[in-house]
Structure formats: structure tokens, C-alpha cells
Amino acid sequence: MKTRFLFLKPFSLAILIISLSLTAVADDLNHAPEAATGLQKRHDVFAKHAMVVAANPLAVDAGIQMLKRGGSAVDAAIAVHMVLTLVEPQSSGIGGGAFMLYYQKNQAKVETFDGRETAPAAATPDMFIGENDMPLPFYDAVIGGKSVGVPGDLRMLEMAHKRHGKLPWATLFGPAIALSEKGFAVSPRLHALIARDKYLPLQTASREYFYHADGSPLKIGENRKNLQLARVLRKVAKGGANAFYTGKIAKDIVATVQAHPTNAGQMTEADLANYKAKVRTAVCGSYRSYKLCGMPLPSSGGITALQILGILDQFDVAALRPGSTAAVHLISEAERLAFADRNQYLADSDFVNAPVAGLLDKAYLTKRAALISLDQSMGKAEPGTPSGTVSSVLGQDNALELPSTSHFSIVDKWGNAVSMTASIEDAFGSRHMVDGFLLNNELTDFSFNPEEEGKPVANRVEPGKRPRSSMAPTLIFDNQNNLVGLVGSPGGSSIIGYVVKTIIGIIDWKLTMQQAIDLPNFGSRNGPTELEKGSSLEMLQLPLQAMGHTVKVSEANSGLHGIVRVKNGWAGGADPRREGVARGY
Structure with a gap:
């Protein structure tokens, strides 16, 4: 296979070293199917x-x-x-x-x-x-x-x-x-x-x-x-x-x-x-040539998803096959970094002066991307120090959000x-x-x-305050500011990873909405690397553990529902893990 240079643009020497490491594992494709196994076969509507x-x-x-x-x-x-x-x-x-x-x-x-x-x-x-x-x-x-x-x-x-x-x-x-x-x-x-x-x-x-x-x-x-x-x-x-x-x-x-x-x-x-x-004002950012808009605080979903994608924007994710060790490793490491920041800084903005602009600053995300090694997991990521940080809020919050x-x-x-x-x-x-x-x-x-x-702790209880959420309804626009897609999911704090996976599937891997939704779920919330039980990703346990990941195989019951613009209208996909459908006229 021809070696592919996986960074989009040169940065520091450290990032160059990372990019060369990534080419060494890009060939690890594991022959994984694009869809999670055991799911009812569906087609875009x-x-x-x-x-x-x-x-x-x-x-x-x-x-x-x-x-x-x-x-x-x-x-x-x-x-x-x-x-x-x-x-x-x-x-x-x-x-x-x-x-x-x-x-x-x-x-x-x-x-x-x-x-x-x-x-x-x-x-x-x-x-x-x-x-x-x-x-x-x-x-x-x-x-x-x-x-x-x-x-x-x-x-x-x-x-x-x-x-x-x-x-x-x-x-x-x-x-x-x-x-x-x-x-x-x-x-x-x-x-x-x-x-x-x-x-x-x-x-x-x-x-x-x-x-x-x-x-x-x-x-x-x-x-x-x-x-x-x-x-x-x-x-x-x-x-x-x-x-x-x-x-x-x-x-x-x-x-x-x-x-x-x-x-x-x-x-x-x-x-x-x-x-x-x-x-409220939508929180928006860029990924490749697209603009994405999500929900601002008190939901952490939009900010954290944009952070993950902003970190991954430094890498040529399209060079990695869906379901490969390299793809799961890279995306999970980006998620660790974003979740470390989320748990430290994000809460109801009517009560907490969260450093949102600093967290989404391109220079800051470039520094965070440089912390990723392509052959070794960082384990537990530490929060960064974005501009606008409120030093009095130090507590890492690990509030439990369950997947309803x-x-x-x-x-x-x-x-x-x-x-x-x-x-x-x-x-x-x-x-x-x-x-x-x-x-x-x-x-x-x-x-x-x-x-x-x-x-x-930023997300502590206060009268009249709204608890932090991970809900991540998202709109996707092309470089002409035309709406080209919308997506979201249930799943507690796993929502963020589910939505990120689907966006990467559509933008980087050129999948249809249904194909992107069907991809096995995986990721890290700055804890273990989670792989969807019963999916093709279970075969990645040993190679990921060899890279220092603590791996957890569990149910990943997303409920992704999305729509994308196509030539003559719209195409919709519904998550086969639940009972939803797409219909139109």
C-alpha cells in the first residue's frame, strides 16, 4: 500500500513525528466491516x-x-x-x-x-x-x-x-x-x-x-x-x-x-x-470545509463535539478505514482530551463563566492535538488551560448521565x-x-x-441552575453556508461520541447517512476505550491494549437519527439499534 501523509498541514516538529507514526499503523485495517454486526439491514430513505x-x-x-x-x-x-x-x-x-x-x-x-x-x-x-x-x-x-x-x-x-x-x-x-x-x-x-x-x-x-x-x-x-x-x-x-x-x-x-x-x-x-x-446563540465551528453548529451551554454536547473534531482536523482521518485500530485509537484519544476539558470547565453559562472561546480556539486545539501519540494511549487526559480559564473552578466533575x-x-x-x-x-x-x-x-x-x-465544581447544584447536558443536536453546512445535514442521538454522555462518529462517517469516509449511523460505536469519555458489544470492533481489544488502552466492551445503544441533502432532495437514516424510522414525501 502506498504510504499516505496523514496531516493536512505542517505544524511543530512534535506533530510531524506523530504524523509519521500514524503512517506506520494506517495499514492496520483489520478487514472490519463498515456496519456493526447483528443489526437489521437498513437503507437510506x-x-x-x-x-x-x-x-x-x-x-x-x-x-x-x-x-x-x-x-x-x-x-x-x-x-x-x-x-x-x-x-x-x-x-x-x-x-x-x-x-x-x-x-x-x-x-x-x-x-x-x-x-x-x-x-x-x-x-x-x-x-x-x-x-x-x-x-x-x-x-x-x-x-x-x-x-x-x-x-x-x-x-x-x-x-x-x-x-x-x-x-x-x-x-x-x-x-x-x-x-x-x-x-x-x-x-x-x-x-x-x-x-x-x-x-x-x-x-x-x-x-x-x-x-x-x-x-x-x-x-x-x-x-x-x-x-x-x-x-x-x-x-x-x-x-x-x-x-x-x-x-x-x-x-x-x-x-x-x-x-x-x-x-x-x-x-x-x-x-x-x-x-x-x-x-441562545448556537456554538459553531469548522471541520474540513464544513461548518457545524450545535447547542451551547448548558449542554456540553456542541462544544465538546466541536473540540473533538477541531483536534481531529489536524489529522487526515480519511486515510484511515472505519473500524481499524488506527481510527479507533486516534478518535478516542481526541475524545479523552475534549472530555477532560468538558468535565473541568463546562456548566450552565448563566452561572459559570466557561472559557468557550478558548476551548474552541484553533491554536489551543492544535496544542491539544500535539499531545496525541499514534502508537500509545495517553490513558487519562488532563484538562488544558485555554484562554479565559476561571482559576477558581478546579473540580473535575464526573456526573453520571445514563443512556435514555x-x-x-x-x-x-x-x-x-x-x-x-x-x-x-x-x-x-x-x-x-x-x-x-x-x-x-x-x-x-x-x-x-x-x-x-x-x-x-462548575456543575454543582444551585437554585434555578440548569444541569449540564451532553445532548448534541447538530446542523451541518457546506462552504456556501447551505444546510447539508442534521443529526443527533440519545445516549447520555456517549451522545457526543455517537454524533462525532456519524459526522466523521459522512465527511471523511463519504458514507451515506444510514451507513454512518450503522458504523459500530466506540470512543472514550476520558476513561476506558469503549467498544460496542457484538460489533466487529470486539476484535480490536488486543491491539488496543497493546497500545496502552484499557478496553471496555459494552452495549452502545445509540439512537442516531439524521438527514442529509442529496441531489434531488433529502436522504434520511434511522438507527437500527432502536425502533425509529425515516419517512418523507
Whole structure:
């Protein structure tokens, strides 16, 4: 094989040495297939005018229905999300929060909408510290009212609709109300998650909804109505988000949060009434000849993904085959560096002066790239010192984010687009059901330890603060500023790596959206190098260990849903690891 020079441009002598090392391992292709093994074979779906890709076919149908009626991408997003609240309650819903990126084609403008949950006014930095002055075990914190943040979904969606909706607000709730009243077929994934969750049946309302009288879980294909949710959606359809944030629904939420006998929360009706969604400025950066825009803080997803890609921009990743030892090593090392910075500096920007510009500075990322050895893993990366660093924040935060959540991507007939990720955090959130919907446990995305070495941790709990997230809805633009793609995923803090993998697949490896989504998942969150269980990457354990990696093989249950521009319209891909589909017209 002809040796390829893998750096795009000369930098320091150290980087030149790295590039020569990389050529030595570039031939290590391992003959790995491009797609993860054991997955249902899928093909890209093509549409001329508009497209919806989401986690459940019923939700996709609702979105397409709105688009065909003349609705905007935002209209379709609302309809999709309401149906997901019903049919995929374990992952997202009106009891949680979300981030939305919206692209308005006629103005070539990107807006971001922040519907992240907030801590109640009575929250304290030590609320997840136990009687022994140690952080609570994770599920001791999750189960009950203490973990529940003030939901943000409906306020955010109402704000986006007022700016960009075309159909009446009430119309958008029609499909979800009809399904709630007529019933929907329980999916295999929902059944499996109900069957294995040991906390869900401990909560009375959840037990009554998700289980039969004998304690058995809802069966696959069983018709399940949710008349309580239908009543809530009718109220919100008629009265707007205020019907949720004030009145009986708000009283019911607060009563449930405060009633837990051992782990009560402090949310009040005033917390709900005072919740505000926010419009924020997208965080954008370059990779190769493309511009990428993502969600800013309080989500770390956009910044961290751009850091990873900014580091990899120093290397010719296209010279590496997907699934090779060299590719997994290089990308994982870049991720270690970015996650070290993320855990040190990133938190709600309304509370913390995070050095975002410094973290994304090209000179800084070039220095970080020079720390990568192409024949030896660095193990655990240390955070860098970007310009604008706040020296008083020293604590490395390792808040646990579990892989629930849902993502959908939508393009309407005018070329406007929505990339939206929504969550209630863990599967089934806090396990508490109120009026037919589940309440989140997003406050456990905060650092349980408020201090480290006597210094405050950036992502500590504070009243009114939004916990740091990893959700990474992303828009991709070409060098003429035309929208060419949008993507995102569920998966806790693994979301970042899933999205990065897919972007690299599309840009560097020239794969279709579906092919890029199908690639085996891998990466590092500055811990072990994680390889997707059951994929072709399992064969890389020994060569990676020889390079100093600590390797962990585990489930990597992404839910990537994306759309790319093609010659005569759009092509969509849905992750075969979940139940989503792509449809358009």
C-alpha cells in the first residue's frame, strides 16, 4: 500500500513525528466491516420535499401529517414530541426537557431553544450528599422527588411555535390525543424496559399504568390507552403551556415531588410558574470545509463535539478505514482530551463563566492535538488551560448521565430544519408518573460533589441552575453556508461520541447517512476505550491494549437519527439499534 501523509498541514516538529507514526499503523485495517454486526439491514430513505426521522413510526407519522398540512418543521416537531410522550415514555416527554436547533432557510439563520430543566429555588449544593458526608448512591438520589427538575419542554416548544409555527397550536396535539384515547401497540423496546426495571413498579401510578394486576409488564403489541395524558394534552392544546405550568397539573406535579417518604423534592408551584425557556446563540465551528453548529451551554454536547473534531482536523482521518485500530485509537484519544476539558470547565453559562472561546480556539486545539501519540494511549487526559480559564473552578466533575433520551430530525418543504434532542434522563426518569406522564430525574446530571479540594465544581447544584447536558443536536453546512445535514442521538454522555462518529462517517469516509449511523460505536469519555458489544470492533481489544488502552466492551445503544441533502432532495437514516424510522414525501 502506498504510504499516505496523514496531516493536512505542517505544524511543530512534535506533530510531524506523530504524523509519521500514524503512517506506520494506517495499514492496520483489520478487514472490519463498515456496519456493526447483528443489526437489521437498513437503507437510506429518500424524499423530494420533506422528511421526519424519529424514534417511533407513530411519531414520524404525526410529523409527516403536519408537514403535509402545510406545517413547518417546528410544527412537526411538536406533534412528534407529543406522540413520543405517549409511545416512548421511558425516553422523553412533557415531564422533561429538550434542546432544539432550528434553521430558517430564507434568512440562513440558526436559532437554539433551551428547554432544559432547572433546579428549584430551594435547591442546595449539597442536596445529593448523604448523612455520612458522602455522595448518595445514584439510584438513591434518582428515585423520588429530589431528582426532579422543573420541566422545560412545553415552554420551549411554545416559544419556538410562536416564532416559527404555521399551523394552530391546538392542531399539533391532535395525533397524540387520538392515540392516547384509542390506544397504541406496546413496542418490543418499551416492553423489555418495563420488564427489567426494578424501580418502576415501586411507584403506585407507574405500577398501575405499566403493569397488570398480577405484576406482569405490558406485553408486546398490547393496546394501551392513556386517558389521563389525553386530558392533559387537551388542556395544553386549549390553554397553551400555562395550562401545564399553573393550575391543577402544576399542583399535581408539586404534590408528587414533595410526597416521597424518604427522598422528597423541594419543587413548588412558584418554580413551575416562573420557568422560562431561552433562546441562545448556537456554538459553531469548522471541520474540513464544513461548518457545524450545535447547542451551547448548558449542554456540553456542541462544544465538546466541536473540540473533538477541531483536534481531529489536524489529522487526515480519511486515510484511515472505519473500524481499524488506527481510527479507533486516534478518535478516542481526541475524545479523552475534549472530555477532560468538558468535565473541568463546562456548566450552565448563566452561572459559570466557561472559557468557550478558548476551548474552541484553533491554536489551543492544535496544542491539544500535539499531545496525541499514534502508537500509545495517553490513558487519562488532563484538562488544558485555554484562554479565559476561571482559576477558581478546579473540580473535575464526573456526573453520571445514563443512556435514555430521544432525538429527531425534521426538514420541511421550505428547507427549514429542526434537530431536537429531548430527555427525562434515566429510563423512566424518576419513575414517578403524574396525570399520565413521567417526571424527569435531570437534577442527577449535576455533580453530587459541590466542591473538590475546597474549590467549587462548575456543575454543582444551585437554585434555578440548569444541569449540564451532553445532548448534541447538530446542523451541518457546506462552504456556501447551505444546510447539508442534521443529526443527533440519545445516549447520555456517549451522545457526543455517537454524533462525532456519524459526522466523521459522512465527511471523511463519504458514507451515506444510514451507513454512518450503522458504523459500530466506540470512543472514550476520558476513561476506558469503549467498544460496542457484538460489533466487529470486539476484535480490536488486543491491539488496543497493546497500545496502552484499557478496553471496555459494552452495549452502545445509540439512537442516531439524521438527514442529509442529496441531489434531488433529502436522504434520511434511522438507527437500527432502536425502533425509529425515516419517512418523507
